[in-house]
Amino acid sequence: MTEETTFVTANFDDQIAVVLSNNAASVLRVGIYLARDLQATLTFKTAETVRKLLFVNSTSVAALLQTTVVVWDLQRCVVAYTYPPAASKEFEVMDGDVSDNSLHLLISKGDKLYIHKVDEQGALKSKVKAGKTSGGPKIALLNGGVAAVAQSKELRFVELQNGQKTKVSLPFVSSHIAAAGGLLYVASPGKVHIYSADGKAQESFSVETSVQYWQVANDRVLINGSHLYDKSKLARKFHIEPTIARASLLLNQSELWAIMQKGTLQVRRLDLDSASASGETSVVNWEETKSMDVEEPVAADKRKAVVLGPGQAGGDARQIKEVSAKRQKVEEVEGENDEEEEEGPTIAERLEQLQKVLDEDDEGSEKENDAENMDVDGDDLASSFQPKKATTESLSQLLQQALQSGDDGLLELALSVKDAKVIETTCGTMASDLLSVLLTALTSRLALKPSRAEYLCSTWLSILLRTGRIRSPEQLQTLRNIVQERVEVFPALLQLEGKLSLLG
Incomplete structure (x- = not known):
């Protein structure tokens, strides 16, 4: 299993969710921390590949696995629910996003794509067709109940209420998409393109590096933890060693920056004036965080009642x-x-x-x-x-x-x-x-x-x-x-x- 680290953000208590592989044990470890002091809220082990982590709300986080989604209750430190309840060979979770505390999943069944809206108890609230599957589809939720689905050289803007779709052909292959401020940001080699919720192209700007991972918040785009763009131009370039910055995040309010170095999670404040990270650093050793481990999602018929x-x-x-x-x-x-x-x-x-x-x-x-x-x-x-x-x-x-x-x-x-x-x-x-x-x-x-x-x-x-x-x-x-x-x-x-x- 290749080593991989993922950071996601939330606008609640500045929580950080981390996925780190452990080659020796052949399992993935998922950890949720409070950014202000890096106190572990929950750690979880799974043998399945974690494709994405999402904060559903301030007390629950979802892990998108290949054929299911596991949602943890961070207050009770238990698995709140899994979706779907029963495994299906035709069911594959491609991507997901959160809007108004509701989890929206991009599901592939055969050659067709669907958008499933799941409520707080893990029940399916609505299902909308999103076209056919090709490539690695991704989803981002915009304002007004619109979901953007990107795959290969195509964008689909889907109205979740009535299922109406607007198709936009792209002259490039999209690598990443993200929604912020009612706009859709689409990454391509050397550029970032911006679209409105009705599918109209707004503007684009060049970037100095290809996107491996990014965060988009408040019209700011942080690429690979080193290049910060202000919607249309390069605003700051942070001087860090590429081998140190394994991944990063930019929280909407606190402008927090996290990096990973050989199993150690570090969180620093961004200093926009000097284009560097502040000297104050909070550090946690990932390998020592074992006190709150949850081994596997507990089946409904085996879980202890709470x-x-x-x-x-x-x-x-x-x-x-x-x-x-x-x-x-x-x-x-x-x-x-x-x-x-x-x-x-x-x-x-x-x-x-x-x-x-x-x-x-x-x-x-x-x-x-x-x-x-x-x-x-x-x-x-x-x-x-x-x-x-x-x-x-x-x-x-x-x-x-x-x-x-x-x-x-x-x-x-x-x-x-x-x-x-x-x-x-x-x-x-x-x-x-x-x-x-x-x-x-x-x-x-x-x-x-x-x-x-x-x-x-x-x-x-x-x-x-x-x-x-x-x-x-x-x-x-x-x-x-x-x-x-x-x-x-x-x-x-x-x-x-x-x-x-x-x-x-």
């Missing part, structure tokens, strides 16, 4: 160590069916035992709810509150007192209200800070008692989210993690249901 507790935004995720009686019994029955043991209880006996466990769990939940409601009998507000006759005013008053005081008994009494109109009106008039606390309380109850999911989700959570007053990703992160955990265990339960159906 659920966030109340008030946690994602960084303090805790792994579930104690399995509920329901799930433990389900897993035991599934394992026994797989092994087909000759001795042991019959299928009928197993089903009877399983039903007893489920009944006991439901009875325990009801008793706990009754006990919680009894604890608040002494409170005047609780004793006078009748769930079946609740009004918007009485429910609002009860919820406000419960959430501000952290009284679980009062909150359980409020959650026993089932009138959708009263709940909807109450949620629509509550203070925004209390809505966030209510969402956290509902989420924690959903995590601790999955048996309450049907009522909590269909009534309270559904109505609360429909109000449209909770939009912050941070507020929804905990709920998203729990839903993801439920989805991950669903295939195993579905498989068990199928086996039981065959036996019945």
